[in-house]
Amino acid sequence: MTAILSDSGSAWSRTEFEARLREQGKAYHIHHPFNVMLNTGKATPEQIRGWVANRFSYQIAIPVKDAAVMSNCPDREVRRGWIQRILDHDGYELGGVKDEGGIEAWIRLGIACGLTREEITDGRHIIPAVQFAVDAYINFARQRPWQESVCSSLTELFAPEIHKQRLATWPEHYPWIESTGLQYFRNRVTQARRDVEQGLEVTLSYFNTKPLQLRALDILKFKLDVLWAMNDAMATRYGVNT
Numbered sequence: 001m002t003a004i005l006s007d008s009g010s011a012w013s014r015t016e017f018e019a020r021l022r023e024q025g026k027a028y029h030i031h032h033p034f035n036v037m038l039n040t041g042k043a044t045p046e047q048i049r050g051w052v053a054n055r056f057s058y059q060i061a062i063p064v065k066d067a068a069v070m071s072n073c074p075d076r077e078v079r080r081g082w083i084q085r086i087l088d089h090d091g092y093e094l095g096g097v098k099d100e101g102g103i104e105a106w107i108r109l110g111i112a113c114g115l116t117r118e119e120i121t122d123g124r125h126i127i128p129a130v131q132f133a134v135d136a137y138i139n140f141a142r143q144r145p146w147q148e149s150v151c152s153s154l155t156e157l158f159a160p161e162i163h164k165q166r167l168a169t170w171p172e173h174y175p176w177i178e179s180t181g182l183q184y185f186r187n188r189v190t191q192a193r194r195d196v197e198q199g200l201e202v203t204l205s206y207f208n209t210k211p212l213q214l215r216a217l218d219i220l221k222f223k224l225d226v227l228w229a230m231n232d233a234m235a236t237r238y239g240v241n242t
C-alpha cells in the first residue's frame with residue numbers, strides 16, 4: 001500500500017498519521033479465514049487445540065521481544081512503561097502482590113481446550129512456519145531501533161476487538177471449553193488498550209517526517225504479515241472449515 005504513496009511532501013499531521021496506521025487494520029488477522037472459522041463456531045476441537053498450542057510460541061515470545069526492546073532503549077521513562085508488558089506475560093510476585101501472568105493463563109486456556117500442560121509447553125505441536133514467523137518478530141526487535149519495535153507492537157490497535165469477539169462467541173459456540181479458560185482474553189482487552197497508549201505516543205512522536213511515517217506503515221505491515229503467516233500455517237496444517 002505504501003508503494004503508491006510518495007515520500008515527498010510534508011509529514012502527515014498526528015491525526016492523519018494515526019488514521020493511516022488504523023487503516024491498516026483491514027489486513028489484521030481477525031479477517032484471516034482461520035480466525036473467522038474460530039470465531040464463527042466452525043472450528044473442531046482439534047483445530048482449536050492446534051491454534052492454542054501454536055499460539056503458545058507467540059505468547060512466550062512476547063516478553064522476550066519486549067526484553068529486546070528494553071535492552072535497546074536508553075530512555076528510562078519509556079522503560080518504566082514498557083516493563084509492564086513483561087510483567088503482564090511472565091507474571092510476578094512483588095511486595096506481596098502475586099500475578100501468575102499471561103503465559104500461565106494461556107496454558108490454562110490450553111488445558112480448558114483439552115491439551116495437557118506438558119504438550120503445550122514442550123512445543124510438540126508447533127508448526128515450523130509458525131515458529132519462523134515468531135522468530136522473525138523477535139529478531140526484528142533485537143536488530144532494529146527500539147522505536148521501530150514499539151511501532152511493530154501497534155497491531156494491538158486492533159487487538160481489543162479480536163479478544164472481545166472471542167469472549168462474545170466462544171462460550172456460545174464452544175460450551176465445552178471451561179469459561180475460566182478464557183481469562184487470558186478478558187485480561188488482554190484492558191492490557192492491550194494500555195499498551196497501545198504508550199506505543200502510539202512513541203510512534204506518533206518519533207516517526208515525524210513523511211519518509212519516517214511511510215517506514216512506520218511498512219513496519220506495521222511486517223507485523224501484520226507475522227500474524228497472518230501464523231494463521232496461514234495453521235490453516236494449512238489443520239484445514240479451514242467454511
Ligand code: AHQ
Nearest residue numbers: 062152153154155156157158159162188227
Ligand atoms: O496476546 C497478545 C499480546 O500479548 C500481544 C502483545 C502485542 C505485541 O507486543 O506485539 N501484540 C499482541 C497480540 C496478542 N494477541 C493476539 C491475538 O490475536 O490474540 C494479537 C496480538 C497483536 O495484535 O499483535
